[in-house]
Amino acid sequence: MQPSDARRTPPDFVQPIPTGPYRGLNPTTKLVIAVAEALVAFTVRGWTGPLAVLLVLATTAVAARLGRRLVPFVIATVPLTASILLVNTFLFPGATDVILRIGPFTPTWSGLEAALQATLRVMAFAMSVAVLVLTTRPDELVADLERRGAPRGVTFVIGATVRTIPRVVQRAGEITDAQRARGLDTQGRLWRRVRGVLPLAAPLIFGSLNEVEELTMALEARAFSAAGRRTTLRVFPDGTGQRQLRWAAALLTAALIVLSIAGRLAFLP
Amino acid sequence: MSLILRDATYRYAGVGHPALTDISLEIVPGSVLAVVGANEAGKSTLCLLAAGLAPTTIGGELRGTVEIDGLATIGARPPELAQRCGILFQNAETQLSGTAATVWEEVAFGPRNLSLPLDEVVERTEAALSALGVEELAPRDPGRLSGGQAQLVALAAVLAMRPAYLVLDEPTSQLDPQGTQLVGSALQRLTQESGAGLLVVEHKTDLLASIAEECVVLADGKIVARGSAGDVLADPRLDEWGVEPPSTARIERAARSAGVQEPMLSALATRP
Amino acid sequence: MSWLSRQFSTRVLVLIPIAIAINIVLGYTVQTVLKLPIYLDSIGTILVGVLAGPIAGAVTGAAANLIWQYAPGIGGGSIGPFAITAAVIGFMAGLWGYLGVYRPRPASGARLWGAVVIGVAIILLLASRIYNNPAYTDPNIGGYPDWVFTAAIVIAVVASLSVAAFILIRRDAAGAWVAAAGALTGIVAAIVSAPIAAYVFGGVTGSGTDILVAALRQGGADVYNASLGQGLFSDPIDKTITSFVVFIILASLSSRVLARFPLGERLVRPDTAS
Numbered sequence: 001m002q003p004s005d006a007r008r009t010p011p012d013f014v015q016p017i018p019t020g021p022y023r024g025l026n027p028t029t030k031l032v033i034a035v036a037e038a039l040v041a042f043t044v045r046g047w048t049g050p051l052a053v054l055l056v057l058a059t060t061a062v063a064a065r066l067g068r069r070l071v072p073f074v075i076a077t078v079p080l081t082a083s084i085l086l087v088n089t090f091l092f093p094g095a096t097d098v099i100l101r102i103g104p105f106t107p108t109w110s111g112l113e114a115a116l117q118a119t120l121r122v123m124a125f126a127m128s129v130a131v132l133v134l135t136t137r138p139d140e141l142v143a144d145l146e147r148r149g150a151p152r153g154v155t156f157v158i159g160a161t162v163r164t165i166p167r168v169v170q171r172a173g174e175i176t177d178a179q180r181a182r183g184l185d186t187q188g189r190l191w192r193r194v195r196g197v198l199p200l201a202a203p204l205i206f207g208s209l210n211e212v213e214e215l216t217m218a219l220e221a222r223a224f225s226a227a228g229r230r231t232t233l234r235v236f237p238d239g240t241g242q243r244q245l246r247w248a249a250a251l252l253t254a255a256l257i258v259l260s261i262a263g264r265l266a267f268l269p
Numbered sequence: 270m271s272l273i274l275r276d277a278t279y280r281y282a283g284v285g286h287p288a289l290t291d292i293s294l295e296i297v298p299g300s301v302l303a304v305v306g307a308n309e310a311g312k313s314t315l316c317l318l319a320a321g322l323a324p325t326t327i328g329g330e331l332r333g334t335v336e337i338d339g340l341a342t343i344g345a346r347p348p349e350l351a352q353r354c355g356i357l358f359q360n361a362e363t364q365l366s367g368t369a370a371t372v373w374e375e376v377a378f379g380p381r382n383l384s385l386p387l388d389e390v391v392e393r394t395e396a397a398l399s400a401l402g403v404e405e406l407a408p409r410d411p412g413r414l415s416g417g418q419a420q421l422v423a424l425a426a427v428l429a430m431r432p433a434y435l436v437l438d439e440p441t442s443q444l445d446p447q448g449t450q451l452v453g454s455a456l457q458r459l460t461q462e463s464g465a466g467l468l469v470v471e472h473k474t475d476l477l478a479s480i481a482e483e484c485v486v487l488a489d490g491k492i493v494a495r496g497s498a499g500d501v502l503a504d505p506r507l508d509e510w511g512v513e514p515p516s517t518a519r520i521e522r523a524a525r526s527a528g529v530q531e532p533m534l535s536a537l538a539t540r541p
Numbered sequence: 542m543s544w545l546s547r548q549f550s551t552r553v554l555v556l557i558p559i560a561i562a563i564n565i566v567l568g569y570t571v572q573t574v575l576k577l578p579i580y581l582d583s584i585g586t587i588l589v590g591v592l593a594g595p596i597a598g599a600v601t602g603a604a605a606n607l608i609w610q611y612a613p614g615i616g617g618g619s620i621g622p623f624a625i626t627a628a629v630i631g632f633m634a635g636l637w638g639y640l641g642v643y644r645p646r647p648a649s650g651a652r653l654w655g656a657v658v659i660g661v662a663i664i665l666l667l668a669s670r671i672y673n674n675p676a677y678t679d680p681n682i683g684g685y686p687d688w689v690f691t692a693a694i695v696i697a698v699v700a701s702l703s704v705a706a707f708i709l710i711r712r713d714a715a716g717a718w719v720a721a722a723g724a725l726t727g728i729v730a731a732i733v734s735a736p737i738a739a740y741v742f743g744g745v746t747g748s749g750t751d752i753l754v755a756a757l758r759q760g761g762a763d764v765y766n767a768s769l770g771q772g773l774f775s776d777p778i779d780k781t782i783t784s785f786v787v788f789i790i791l792a793s794l795s796s797r798v799l800a801r802f803p804l805g806e807r808l809v810r811p812d813t814a815s
Contacts, residue, residue, distance in 0.1 A: 007395055008388045013408040014373050042622070042741055080619050080747030087745050091758040093767075118743030122619070129611055129621070138612075139370045153549050157600075159368045160558040161608050167367075167412065168562035172570065201567055205584075205790060208559045213327065213798070214363040216552045217317075220326045221356050222366070222379040222430065225551050226348035231381040231390050233374070283797030326551075328801055347551075367558075 015143050015234035022064035023135045026238040027144040029246055033060075034132035036249040041124035043260045048268040050120035057127045064135050073130035074123075081119045088115035138162045140236065147232045152224075168208060175203050270338045272296040272319060272354060272434045272466055277333035279318050288314040289490045291333070296434055296466040301456065303477040303498055304470045306487035307511025312470040313359060315487065316438045318342075319468055321350035338433060352383065355432035359439050361420040365411045372414070372422050373398070373407040379430040397429040400455050416443035424452065428459070434466045435459070441473060449473065453480050474515040478502050486510050547803050548594040556592065556802075560585030561605040572748070579779040580748075583630050587726075587780075587787045590634025591643050592802040598631030598638075619746045626734045630726055630780065634787075637722040638804045643788055646714040657708050660717030661701040667724045667777070668697035689760070689770065696778065700724075707785065715788065723784030724777045731772030738768040750775050 018024055041053040061070060092111025099107045142159045146152075179199050219225075259265050273295045280287040289311045296302050296319070306312050317323040321342035324331045335342040337353045358364045369375035376397050380390040398404045401421045406414070414422060420443045427435065437456075441449040453476050459465050471477050477484065477498060484501035486494040488510050494501055505522070507514045514522070524534055568582025586605060590598020603624040610621030637643065648656060700720075708716035738744055744764040745751040750771050757767040791799065791808055799805040 007391055010377070010391060010394075011373060011407065014371055038621075076618065077747075080742070080745070083745045083747050083751045084743045087751060087755050087758065088743050091755055093758055093761070093763040114743060122742065125621070133611060153554050156368060156554055157557050157604055158608065160555075161561045161604065162612060163367055163412070164558040164562045165565055165608075165612060168559070168566050172566050200570065201786075204566065205563055206793070208563060209556075209790075209794070209798075211363060212552065212555050212559060213801075214358070214360065215367065215555045217322050217326055218358065218364045219366060219551055219555065220347040221320065221322060221351050222426065223348040223351040223382040224366075225346070226351075226382050226384070228384040231385055231387055233377065233381070233387070233390070281797065282800060283795060328797075 010233045015140060017234065017236060018135070018137075018140065020064065022060050022131075024237070025135075026236050026242050027136050027141040028148065029238075029242045030132055030136050031141060032246045032249055034128045036253040037128035038125050039253050040256055041121050041128070043257045044265060044268065045117070045260065046268055047117060047120070048265075049256075050117065050124040053124040054120065054127065057124065057131055060131055061127070064131070066131065066134055069134055070127065070130050073126055073133075077122055077126045081122055084118045084122065085115045088112075088118065143232070143234060144236050146230060147235065149229065152230065156224075168204070171207065172200065172204055175200050270433075271298065272337050272468075273335070274319065275334045275336075277318060277331065277335055279314060279323055279332075280330045281314075281323075282328040282330075287490060289318065292318070292492060294485055294492070294495070296468050298433065298466045299460050299464045300483065301460055301467040301469060301481040303481035303484040303502075304468060304487060305472075305474060305477065305484065305502075305507075305510075305512045310487040310511070311490040312487055313438050314490075316356060316358075316436045316468070316470060319434075320354045320356035320436045321345060321347075322356065325350065348382070351379070351430065351432070353432055354434040354436060355427040355430050357424055357427050357435070357437045357440050359442065361416065361423040361443065364423045365419065365426075367412075369411055371407065372403070372409050372411050375411045375422060376426045376429050379426060383430075393429045393431060397425040400428060400458070401425050402451055417445065417448055420444060421448065421452070424455075431463070432465065434468070436468045438470045439472065440469065441471065441476060449476055456480055472513065474502055474513060475517075478515040478517065486512065548597045550803065552801060553589070553593040553597050553803065557589055557597070557601050557604070560589045560601055561608060563588075564605045565609050579775060579782065581779065581783055581786070583627065583780065583783050584786055584790075586627055586631040587634040587783055588790065590631045590636075591638035591787060591791065591808070592799075592804055593635070594638065594803055595632045595635025597803075598633075598635040599628040600631070602627030602629070602631035619742055622737050622741045623734060625737060626730050629733050630730055633722075633726045633729060635804075637726075638807060641807045642715070642718045642722045643791055644715060644808055645792055646718075647712055648714040649712060653708065653712060653714060656714030656717040657705045660704045660708060660720050663717065663721040664701045664704060664724060665697055667721075667728065668693060668700075689757070692774070696774070700778070700781065713792075716785075719784050719788045720781055723781030726784065727777030727780035728773065730780060731769060731776040734772050734776070735765055735769035738772075739765045744768045 022030075037053045037056060041050050043049065044052070061067070089107045089111045090105055092108055092114055095108035095110035097109040099109055099112065138159065142155045145158075146155045256265070274292050277289060277292040278287050279289045279292075292315065294302065304312055304315060314323065317327065318331070318335060321335065321337065323329055325342060325345060326347055331343060337350065340349065340353065342350060365375055366378050369378060373394060377390050377394040380393050385393075395404075398407055401424060403418070403421050403425060406418060406422060409418075411419070411422060420440065424437075424440060440456075441452050444452065456467060456469070457480050460467055469477065469481065481498040484496065484498040485492055486501060486504075486507070493510060494504060494506070502515050503518045503521070507518075521534060562585070564582050564585040567584055568580055571579070571581040582605075583602070586598060586602040589601040606620050606624035606627045610618070610624075646656075704716060704720040707720075708714060738746055744758075744767055745754055753771040753774060754767045757770045758764075762770055796805075796809045799808045
């Protein structure tokens with residue numbers, strides 16, 4: 001039984017178009033915004049850059065209703081920010097404005113200021129990553145880049161890597177479980193731990209490398225290396241407004257970078 | 270026009286002795302050629318050779334000629350070969366591209382690479398999925414399929430390329446009898462409706478007996494017997510070549526040794 | 542341009558995601574299981590560089606860091622901005638590949654001992670360059686405390702003995718070149734990483750090596766030199782070990798497999814060509 005009108009577009013579950021504020025933006029727009037946020041946070045020094053970026057991020061996060069889902073990303077930055085705060089507050093070279101003396105420890109105001117600014121930069125960067133990751137599926141980003149003419153190699157590497165990592169993680173888990181059943185020591189003394197890594201690393205590496213030949217054949221057999229642009233399955237909505245936003249973000253970021261390098265932004269707090 | 274191998278001798282790169290010697294055979298459009306033989310007889314190598322992956326993609330040395338509709342495989346570019354001759358490998362899971370989020374996109378992978386218009390991509394994908402009865406797998410993640418499902422999806426992905434010739438290396442190895450029958454009738458429809466020429470390597474000689482016209486036996490990289498499928502698969506030397514004869518031949522042999530005479534013998538050997 | 546497209550053949554494109562996954566999984570496992578101040582997260586990058594060339598290696602390194610940073614579920618940390626360092630590592634690996642550094646060179650007797658001498662000499666030479674770096678001794682531009690020098694000597698001696706043992710046990714003179722390549726790569730990586738760590742992250746990276754940074758600052762080093770000092774300890778060791786791991790992997794692959802990669806012939810011993 002054939003439907004009277006044969007399907008002419010892919011079914012809805014193929015590259016579904018996201019909806020909702022911010023999520024519904026074109027994937028490339030979301031990417032450009034994230035990259036711009038990261039670059040501005042790092043290049044505009046002092047308090048202004050990171051705080052401005054954090055403000056923008058807070059707005060977009062609220063719009064996209066991300067709220068609690070940002071928490072794991074915040075927690076992931078703790079080892080880094082803790083280290084930044086401790087090392088810089090207590091061991092900032094050349095600082096003499098001591099806050100107080102606690103035994104041999106002499107935290108300084110300059111160190112604290114530098115530490116807090118660095119922490120804000122890290123937070124702004126981490127949040128820009130988080131917002132992108134939480135609102136954009138890798139498949140949708142790859143598909144949009146493909147439509148815009150990104151080389152086949154680039155889109156393949158990004159798409160395949162994102163799918164390969166969980167596969168290899170799973171295989172590593174299986175190997176580790178099998179090794180542990182055979183007595184692999186993951187807790188003991190250093191030398192035993194070092195010796196234990198080899199039975200994991202070797203099968204993992206060689207097992208993965210074996211795939212290369214078969215997958216190469218499989219891809220060639222399906223015309224992977226054919227010239228020309230691959231057929232686009234789904235067009236993610238774009239518009240003049242978004243195009244202007246992307247250009248504005250790119251130009252603004254470039255200008256800020258240049259000004260910052262030239263030292264023209266030193267007047268900012 | 271056909272897929273033809275003439276005195277083909279192929280040696281893998283870095284190996285001293287050839288894997289296949291003096292292979293001459295022809296796959297005619299609209300027909301099915303069966304290939305049987307013991308393990309390590311060279312059947313998989315023959316598949317790679319016929320599809321042109323050997324020597325073009327994997328290297329090695331080919332003497333003699335392999336031509337697909339007049340295009341010599343040596344020096345041809347892989348996409349040209351892929352459009353003329355499709356290949357299904359033995360291991361279905363490694364055949365999946367690893368780039369598709371859904372089975373649907375996996376099957377559409379080939380047509381998309383050929384830059385076909387979108388409605389043709391959709392049409393070919395839907396047709397391939399329904400030919401193998403796997404439409405309900407379409408939204409699934411290709412990385413999470415069972416062995417049998419992966420095999421059917423991989424076959425659908427190859428069918429979507431609509432090649433003139435198709436080489437299949439043990440296409441039903443992971444399938445139960447129902448799946449085997451499904452694939453068998455899909456392949457028959459393929460040859461009848463689109464006139465594709467098939468080369469099928471199988472251990473399930475019953476399947477081959479029902480779909481193949483010609484058959485070839487490989488042993489140690491050489492062809493040791495060829496002829497119509499019925500004749501070859503009834504040959505008593507199949508055992509020494511490491512091939513299990515189809516059930517009808519085994520029944521006939523058992524009956525003969527039990528003393529059953531004609532015409533009962535022929536009646537037993539006839540397929541239902 | 543065909544030189545460039547050869548570096549990105551289908552086979553190489555297939556290898557890159559697998560190499561990146563190896564980087565991430567092994568790097569993560571090593572850091573959580575071994576808890577040593579080494580990363581071992583460049584195995585895949587160097588492997589691609591040696592097999593496919595400098596550009597492919599650079600792309601692998603940069604992509605590995607960026608994808609690790611932005612990947613859903615495992616992203617995070619400070620690895621993204623170091624994509625520059627990773628690209629440099631991959632690029633250098635490609636150069637070593639071109640120069641045939643990773644080709645096995647079986648030797649015996651005088652030639653073997655000659656290789657041991659060369660290998661140890663290179664290690665000691667590089668260590669002495671670090672040791673004698675004026676930045677270490679001049680407190681005005683960031684001196685280091687005394688224990689740094691003792692540690693450098695100890696590490697140099699251990700490294701020399703390990704390299705010598707490797708060459709002698711495997712009877713392979715290539716060990717000397719691999720050690721030199723690894724150590725040089727590590728030094729360059731440290732020099733490239735220090736400004737990134739100092740400028741972007743206030744001089745630390747959130748990993749165990751930060752203790753070293755703190756200790757160096759305690760001794761009087763400024764932000765940049767503390768990062769550089771930490772890098773010059775960790776990176777040469779890490780990259781040398783990684784280079785040896787890659788060397789062992791490549792030596793275990795058959796020449797048939799290697800020959801299909803763009804730089805494969807440079808990895809094959811001349812007498813095994815068939």
